[in-house]
Amino acid sequence: MKPPPFDYVAPTSVEEVLDLLSDAQDGASVLAGGQSLMPLLNMRFARPELIIDINRVDGLDGIVVSDDAVSVGATVRLATIESHPEIASALPVLASATTFVAHPQIRARTTIGGTLSHADPSAELPTVAVALNATINLRSKTGSRSLSAEEFFESTFTTLKEPDELLVSVDFPREPGMSFVYDEISRRQGDFPFAGLCLGVSVRDGVVANARAAAAGVSEIPQRLPALEAALVGRTIAEATEDAANAAADEVNPPTDIHGTAAYRRGLLRSLVRRNLSALDQEQK
Numbered sequence: 001m002k003p004p005p006f007d008y009v010a011p012t013s014v015e016e017v018l019d020l021l022s023d024a025q026d027g028a029s030v031l032a033g034g035q036s037l038m039p040l041l042n043m044r045f046a047r048p049e050l051i052i053d054i055n056r057v058d059g060l061d062g063i064v065v066s067d068d069a070v071s072v073g074a075t076v077r078l079a080t081i082e083s084h085p086e087i088a089s090a091l092p093v094l095a096s097a098t099t100f101v102a103h104p105q106i107r108a109r110t111t112i113g114g115t116l117s118h119a120d121p122s123a124e125l126p127t128v129a130v131a132l133n134a135t136i137n138l139r140s141k142t143g144s145r146s147l148s149a150e151e152f153f154e155s156t157f158t159t160l161k162e163p164d165e166l167l168v169s170v171d172f173p174r175e176p177g178m179s180f181v182y183d184e185i186s187r188r189q190g191d192f193p194f195a196g197l198c199l200g201v202s203v204r205d206g207v208v209a210n211a212r213a214a215a216a217g218v219s220e221i222p223q224r225l226p227a228l229e230a231a232l233v234g235r236t237i238a239e240a241t242e243d244a245a246n247a248a249a250d251e252v253n254p255p256t257d258i259h260g261t262a263a264y265r266r267g268l269l270r271s272l273v274r275r276n277l278s279a280l281d282q283e284q285k
């Protein structure tokens with residue numbers, strides 16, 4: 001199918017984008033990588049009167065790696081994150097999780113701002129953002145605000161971003177001593193996962209001192225897993241693994257759909273907890 005008619009603009013500054021978004025009053029869509037928006041237009045699920053192409057906007061494509069955080073501009077492509085040497089050494093899970101998203105051709109277009117704004121509950125990077133406690137930075141004509149990733153995702157394909165707001169960047173904190181892994185189970189390499197898990201721990205004297213986790217595909221948002229985290233803290237990874245796997249399976253409420261039942265997805269999450277903890281345990285030795 002072909003998209004419905006729309007006007008197209010390609011501004012070059014953030015201020016122009018914010019003016020256009022403010023004037024359009026919910027009638028505009030931002031075009032970033034286009035890998036979700038274009039299919040939505042072609043299927044006529046989205047009918048914006050105006051498309052604001054942000055690919056030529058100055059200042060949205062920076063990557064800054066500091067001691068505290070990895071800050072990524074909204075139009076940075078996933079392919080860039082995947083192959084960025086400083087990201088690979090500062091926050092390896094960000095680069096490794098990116099390789100699970102679709103295929104290289106799609107990652108060459110998909111932007112970090114696009115995948116976070118689109119808010120697919122099975123998507124990898126939103127899940128990593130929640131697990132890492134990322135901060136999402138938004139701007140509108142009237143000001144700026146920052147939300148934690150956990151606050152940002154509201155429900156399936158819905159975030160707290162207002163129609164006049166542009167996602168400008170995301171800051172992924174670097175927590176000293178924390179080590180994260182991402183893994184998922186999908187039908188084929190590159191498909192959206194049935195379930196995905198980003199899990200991080202810090203271990204002191206052989207015992208888990210801190211844990212953070214979020215799952216993809218098991219809820220209507222990328223879901224933080226506090227019961228799993230609590231099951232790990234104060235114990236060795238080996239002795240806590242089964243309790244943590246069961247805690248995670250109990251605290252999610254996955255959908256039953258054509259791809260599998262809720263019980264099946266809970267089982268996948270249990271397996272992922274075991275797999276990720278085993279990988280983290282190996283890393284500590």
Ligand SMILES: Cc1cc2nc3c(=O)[nH]c(=O)nc-3n(C[C@H](O)[C@H](O)[C@H](O)COP(=O)(O)OP(=O)(O)OC[C@H]3O[C@@H](n4cnc5c(N)ncnc54)[C@H](O)[C@@H]3O)c2cc1C
Pocket residue numbers: 029030031032033034035036037038074075100101102103106109110111112113114115117118120122123124125165166167168190191192193
């Ligand atoms: C075949 C195929 C397989 C895929 N597989 C996966 C997968 O396995 N995992 C996965 O996570 N994704 C997958 N995707 C989705 C892909 O990653 C999308 O590109 C992504 O969801 C959206 O990113 P984008 O940059 O293309 O955004 P766009 O498609 O341009 O935009 C998506 C939405 O976000 C809004 N938006 C974009 N940028 C901003 C911004 N800076 N501020 C405010 N609003 C903004 C747009 O208005 C639109 O509503 C797949 C896509 C395809 C076509």
